[in-house]
Amino acid sequence: MLHSRTAASRLLRCATRWQHSSAQPTLNSITSDDIAHFAQFLPQNAILSTLSPISVPPSEIEQYNTDWMGKYRGSSTTVLRPQTTEQVSKIMKWCHERRIGVVPQGGNTGLVGGSVPLKDELILSLSNMSKVRSFDPVSGALVADAGCILESLTEYIAPHDHIMPLDLGAKGSCQIGGNVSTNAGGLRLLRYGSLHGSVLGLEVVLPDGTILDNLSTLRKDNTGYDLKQLFIGAEGTLGVVTGVSILTPAAPRTVNNVILALPTFENVLPLFKLAQQHLSEILSAFEFIDRTAYELAVKHGQGKGLSDEEIEGAECFVLLETSGGKKEHDEEKLNILLETLLESDQPLITTGVLSQSPAQFVSLWKLREGVPEAVSKEGKTYKYDISIPIASFKEVVDATREQLRRKGLLHEDAVRHVIGYGHVGDGNLHLNIAAAAYTPEIESALEPFVYELVASYKGSISAEHGIGAMKTHAIHYSKSGVAINLMRRIKQVFDPHGIMNPRKVLE
Amino acid sequence: MLHSRTAASRLLRCATRWQHSSAQPTLNSITSDDIAHFAQFLPQNAILSTLSPISVPPSEIEQYNTDWMGKYRGSSTTVLRPQTTEQVSKIMKWCHERRIGVVPQGGNTGLVGGSVPLKDELILSLSNMSKVRSFDPVSGALVADAGCILESLTEYIAPHDHIMPLDLGAKGSCQIGGNVSTNAGGLRLLRYGSLHGSVLGLEVVLPDGTILDNLSTLRKDNTGYDLKQLFIGAEGTLGVVTGVSILTPAAPRTVNNVILALPTFENVLPLFKLAQQHLSEILSAFEFIDRTAYELAVKHGQGKGLSDEEIEGAECFVLLETSGGKKEHDEEKLNILLETLLESDQPLITTGVLSQSPAQFVSLWKLREGVPEAVSKEGKTYKYDISIPIASFKEVVDATREQLRRKGLLHEDAVRHVIGYGHVGDGNLHLNIAAAAYTPEIESALEPFVYELVASYKGSISAEHGIGAMKTHAIHYSKSGVAINLMRRIKQVFDPHGIMNPRKVLE
Structure with a gap:
């Protein structure tokens, strides 16, 4: 049933895509006349355009046209960097009347191609509005x-x-x-x-x-x-x-973190329950890193790891953070948890290292936060950001690796690593596939495979990264037709001409 | 400027209201044919109607037609109590086709007339869906x-x-x-x-x-x-x-509460800051009760109060609750706060009573939770539920009392009490006016006075109670024309025939 629905939906997608790429009937390209209009109310340094009379070289637009992963690339001629809300309003009014597509861009750090143009839309950078x-x-x-x-x-x-x-x-x-x-x-x-x-x-x-x-x-x-x-x-x-x-919440007066090595993934869930019980209101992060992710982070210098002896036999790691109002209280709670973990008959962990200084605190966090950068150094990364039941984190990583192996793609010239890390506390797994290059073979081995897998757990195909340009064709794996239809009608209310970030979120 | 805008808006409202009450052209009344249709898929005990063939006496519909304050009263003939989502779907489909207004009703505990019909709309009670x-x-x-x-x-x-x-x-x-x-x-x-x-x-x-x-x-x-x-x-x-x-969050393992008597309202804000500093993540409630509210609660038996001696010279009270994971830790934090409060050169409080037993814990909460019921025993209550800066809580209560005094309405036969209580931590004040009866004189002394006062603080005229039937004419005090227009267009997307809870939220 799922398969036939998917097949129909993919057919439809191809048709829609073809229309978009061939005709693009509703949106207009930016012209020199538009630039002249913008110059009436924007200072000169707020306009970057390859069109006359500004005529900057295309290289100056490049960073705005491309996402940081180098996966999505637009061909916009013009970036505007307004300084006030009123300027943004005038820009939008003009683009609305002239039917010019507009891509709002913040730090351009997104992971799904949501902040770069897909064609020659105007790029509206918010960088000059920073007060x-x-x-x-x-x-x-x-x-x-x-x-x-x-x-x-x-x-x-x-x-x-x-x-x-x-x-x-x-x-x-x-x-x-x-x-x-x-x-x-x-x-x-x-x-x-x-x-x-x-x-x-x-x-x-x-x-x-x-x-x-x-x-x-x-x-x-x-x-x-x-x-x-x-x-x-x-x-x-x-x-x-x-x-x-x-x-903004009041800052905690004291923070601690600890990295725990687990002999088996099966221990993550009971460990999470125990941490909740012992740390309750001071538990502020419970992050999961699998063995491969950990090793890549260490390899690429993201934080000092544990010693070889300490990680022996560890299948995965948990970084746990507490934030609280009273140092002694928090440390007591954390110590009781660690004692409970180490002294039980069947210990849930093999090693636990509690940060002893601000520098070590940062170093432990760097292990976790540095994983995406470490993975990116191994090649091009396919990033899936999914919500699924915590107990299934490993299952999904293993199933994806097995799928790539079955397709003959698990080797140095194709897929190098399949790793999992993420926010256990939120049920959010980051599934990353580091490959030698982005290729159609790998993509078709991964999609719709990953989306169908997620749908089978009633999960979300995008826990926190969004839909952007990457997943418009896959939104139906997480949202019903009724919901998507309502979204379209709401889009129509706000943006009847379809100029706002075209072809993102909804196809 | 505010006044002229308000005047224009009020004129418009009168016109709109007149249209509504005279014609009501778009919605149909329920007929026996409709009842016959509902009987096809609903069990007999799920249909309460004064229409044939059900023909219950109107008294059986009464509780559904009236809100618990006795302030709003509809004239519905029919209550449906479906047991499944599919039944609700069938009811709505029929009402959509037949243009019958529908009022969804839960526990009917609302405070702004949102859950009772204003005319003869169908009442859709959710009470039978309770699994x-x-x-x-x-x-x-x-x-x-x-x-x-x-x-x-x-x-x-x-x-x-x-x-x-x-x-x-x-x-x-x-x-x-x-x-x-x-x-x-x-x-x-x-x-x-x-x-x-x-x-x-x-x-x-x-x-x-x-x-x-x-x-x-x-x-x-x-x-x-x-x-x-x-x-x-x-x-x-x-x-x-x-x-x-x-x-649902994990239950705290330990809860404490304490009632604090303050010599002056000015101390509420510094007390709140101190409580945040000392209790940080375990602070779970910080509730404010003014002297009049406290006395009414005690008078009507809502919890045992403090002794006469303990409340001497108190202008207001704060009920503070902590919820945490470890009893000793929480008590230590709370005791340090109380010592700090009592031992400072200019104590912020005159008395603090820490609950010593589960019974006393409940009793202290009853003082705060019992205020609405206590006020209702003093007569009819005008309830305003507003968000304003915490520092202005007392100012608003005093200004309202003064306004009523100026209008000659502050006496036993008109307004008996003007009280303030609420959630300091959320910036949410409940301003209650207990009167001998609901009268046009009192209402016109209070409105738009209270709404204009709130607007002058850039506050919200409804922090948590909603708009319901009571405040549709006043929504513009808290929301711009642009916002209200967007709300109308969203309403149009979902409910093109205007059958859902008509004349609530948006006029």
Whole structure:
């Protein structure tokens, strides 16, 4: 049943794709006249274009046209970098009238090709909108331009003893507007929840240039439909997020982390239960790294690993973090957990290393956070980011490796590694396949195989990375036809001409 | 400027209202033919109607037609109590085709008239859909029929050491579907966040009978627009919530509470900051009760109060709760806070009473939770539920009392008490006015006065109660024209014939 539905859907997709690539009837390319119009209200340094009269060399546009993995590449001629919401509004109004496609771009750190053009759409970079608008240290409400870099915001509120409710590997370049637009999850979700809970308000420029000012700093506001929720995770297809109001939690006074080596994957689940019981409210991360991921991280210098002796017989690793208000209390809770783990008749772990200094704390985290970079050094990476029951993490990694082996693709010139890591606490596995190159053979061995596997667990084919350009054809594995139809109709309400981030999320 | 906008808006409202009450052209009344149709797929005990052939006396419909405050009253002839989602779907399909207005009703504990008909709409009671569908003790994901009573769910998961992420005074009768539809806040929001964060998925019957099955149990799922968010807080105007999947947190192993008497309101804010610093992750409630509210609660037997001596000179009270994983740790943190409070040069509190037993714990909570009931015993209550900066709580209560005094309405035969209580941690004040009766004079003294006051603080005119029938004319005090227009267009997508809970939320 699943197969026949899939087959029909794929046929349909091919047809749709063909139409898109041949005709593109509804959207217009940018011309020199458009550039002249933008120059009326934008400073010269806010316009980058290969068109006259700006005429920069294409190389200056290159970084905006390409995603950081080198997997998606557009052919845009023009990047605009407005400094104010009003400028964004004027740009959108013009593009709406002229039917020009617009791709909003934050730090361009996405993993599904959502932030680069697929054709010659205008690129609207938010990088020049990077001011903090306000911060209230009593309520923790932070209001910032969309282009603020996540790490800069973390630094801005640190003196007030607050932290951002999200943290991710790309924090040094990703922007808060992009975080919101992709509903970024990251490393703190277990403790502080998703952006659907912590975003208090948004300022959004709608596709026709209308400004929706919903930048509330209120924690509670039940006056009508919660419109901001639609933009969280819409990947810039409903409007341009220009401002974000977000609830920042009080900084913990003390943090600890510990890396645990497990003899078998089967121990992850009981370990997670035990950690929840002993650490309860101070448990702030419970991250999983399989053996291959660990070894790649160590190989590429991502944090000092455990000694050879310590990892002997380990099938996987767990990085566990606590964040709390009182050092002695947290350490006591953590020590009791470690004693329980080591002293039981059938120990769940072979080794546990508790960080003893801030430097070691960072080093342990680097092991986990450095995995994506380490994998990228092994070749091109196919990244699948899925939600499935925790107990099935290993099953899925093994089944994928076996599928590639069956197809004769598991060797140095094709697929080099199949690894799994991710956020156990959130049921979110990152399944990475490091290959010598992106090839049609590997892709067709992986898709729809991975999506069907995920669907068989009633999982999500995109836990936190989004749909972007990569998974538009696969959204039906996680969402029903009824839901997709409603999404289309909502898209139609906001963006009747289809100019916002075209061909992303919904085909 | 505000005033002229308001005046124009009020004029418009009068016109709109007049149209509604005179013509009501689009919706049809229920007839015996409709009853005959429903009887084809509903058991007889699922149909209550004053129409033939059922012909129950109107008194049997009364409780469904009236809200619990006795403030809103409809004239519906028919209540349907389906047992399955499919039955709900069939009902909606018929009503969609026949243009019959439908009011979904949960526990009917709402405070803004959202769950009773305003005319003769069909009442769709979810009370017969009250089964738990599944519970996963590892992830904490609970899936339940919309008609499950909040307290029953709490009891269901208690043996697994989990708790519901929300708790409110009406827990014994409110239903989880109604909680979701009104985005109920309640007493645990400070700790566990809003339903926008904790609801994992919903099953909704759309106005045309289509079933939107989005009952995911995944913590993370970024596959397209997060449709469920639209139904959270939509007060049944976009569809009928029939099933809820919700993330339930692990139960704390130990809870404590303490009541603090404050000599002046000015101390609330510094006290809140200190409590956050000392209790950080274990602080689970920080509730405010003003002196009048406290006295009414004690007068009407809601919990044993403090002694006369203990409350001498207190202007207001704070009820503070901690929830944590280790008794000794939590008590130590709490004791250090209390010592700091009492031993400082200018003590922020005059008295602090820490509960010493489960009975005393309940008794202290009863003081706070019993306030609404106590106020209701003093007469009819005008309830305003607002979000404003914490520092302005007292200012707003005092200004409202002064306004009523100025209008000559502050006496035994008109307004008896003006009180304030609520959730300091969430910036949410409940402003209650206890009056001898609901009268036009009192209402016009209060409105738009209160709404304008809230708007002057950029607050929300409905923090957690919703808009319902009570505040449709006032939504513009908290939401812009752009936002309201988008809400109307979204309503149009879901409910083109306007049959879902007509005249609620949006006029």
